[in-house]
Amino acid sequence: MRKSIVAALVAVLCLLVPMASVSAETLRNDALKLKLNGAFLIYSKGTMPYVDANNRTLVPLRVFADVLNGEIKWNNRDKTVALTSSALTITATLNEKEAIINGEGVTLDSSITNKNGTIMVPAKWVADGLGASINWDKKNKVVSLNDDKFFQEGPLASMNNEQHVDTQFNANIIPLSISYGEKDGDELMKMTIFNNSEHVYQQTELQDHLLVFIDSEHVIEEGTKGETNSDRSDLRLITRIDSYKTYEYYLPVGRLDKQQLQIDVPQYAFIRFYKYS
Incomplete structure (x- = not known):
């Protein structure tokens, strides 16, 4: 009887352990950075992008599902995952180096994988499926994908709602890390950025x-x-951002990794830097 009670308690504890902690990652210095149409992924409830042993860049599949306003289905029996959207479909089996992309079979020296509960997909599969450009900035560890289908539908479409943007100007500001610090009695998110350009930004020029x-x-x-300016960050208080220099400023969001957004645990966060006309 006692053994059965102990076994039952162990079974309950095994069920509780995965629920007790939610893995999350924020952008750190020297980490790989994912940039989609100029927007950087800076936080993920789960694994951030990384380079695997075959030198392939793996990115969270859920991010691309939402960026493309798609849907993910997981078959636990076959360990198969399917992404379906109007722009891209991917079906693949976990840890297998084949996939069906837009109805056609492909093979790569990498695979979809599950890392710490996050389904990761090779960025090349996404780029090839969309016919999108993919660029690698080795010095700053930035993987960039650009496609006019990103952020067009669904809740992430608001990533495109900047107004009066100078589209001819490349605001080459790279976020390096997220940390947290106290300002005026509040604990805020602190962003470290790097001006990766010859351009010197004057005060109020950058958003x-x-x-x-x-x-x-x-x-x-x-x-x-x-019509109303909702920028409450300290970025526009920096009087001058010199070329190839690093700066820090605060954003009034609280802690992404401590559930202080009062609604629920964030899935992820993007940030874009731009010049407005």
């Missing part, structure tokens, strides 16, 4: 746009320029 995705009905947004 940031932060989008925190929680679920399909809850998105927190800071820093869009329209």
